[in-house]
Amino acid sequence: MMNQTIEVRREDGGTSQVVIGQVIDRLENYVPNGKKIVVITDTNVYKCYRIMIDRFEKIIIEPGEEHKTLDTMGQIYSQLIALGADRETFLLGFGGGIVTDITGFAASTYMRGVRFGFVATTLLAQVDASVGGKNGVNRDGYKNMVGTFNQPEFVLCDLSVLKTLPEREFRAGLSEIFKAGLIRDAGLFELFEKHTFDDFYQDENLLHQAITRAVKVKKAIVDADEKEHGQRKLLNLGHTMAHAIEKSTRRFEHGEAVAIGLVMIAGLSVKMGLLPAGVRDRIVRVVGNMGLPADSGIPMDPLFEALKSDKKKDADSVSLILLRDVADCEIRKMNFEELKQWLFV
């Protein structure tokens, strides 16, 4: 299988390289020569990749969203100081989206910024979280309230590392790939109509193609709007609902909540007369075929309250991404009252 490199433009004129394929064995080619390298990883990932990680200095954090905090950041800063890390040090985030978000933030702030790159070990991190430079930590129950936009020098997306992923996590990652197809790549959407979950799980060539296409969608959007003033909001398709679900229950993986969010947005878009019902049905079918949930089981009243308290609100409205067709979305700022009327009809 050929490695595929996708270069995402950075505001400073440089590029961030996303490399997809068999790449983990060539990690040495990507980290800078002769510099102190500090790996940031979590205890789960460390167990799987100990031999690889032990070649470098390391900081090991606890896994889980509850550790994506300023407290963890404080511990990382202290350990970096103890390790003698200076402005020449290179930070390597080795893990899923939480590890890469934390590493990106640590690298952006430690000594006012040091170089960094990622080995993305989950499907979700490979196709979304670690690409595009959003990083940060949660605060006061709000996700990603404190952070920066700063893209890594590289994101290594090795397909063999996905083999150690629990099936549920793999499935949840597929949902972000499906989202990318819905936003801007009808061919990618159709791959999901043609193939089963097992095809994606077992066929490396198919998976390679799907990851590459999803990263290309993200690249095109981030190239045009790195700081999310406009079209980068499209990447939040399904996410306003997903965040409300995740605020209400811990039952779902992020990608599962996104799948439910996509179905909800498709339903809303049909009600608003924007999307043909047949397209919504195709979306629902794919979500079901992939074994992803289509319904949270949470009543609309508490879900709507959770949605209102999401960080993506400003005052009394929310930017929603609505569907007009496969690969055709629009960003619409909606007043909560108006949204409520559509959601509750």
Ligand code: GLY
């Ligand atoms: N995960 C959405 C974005 O990177 O903009």
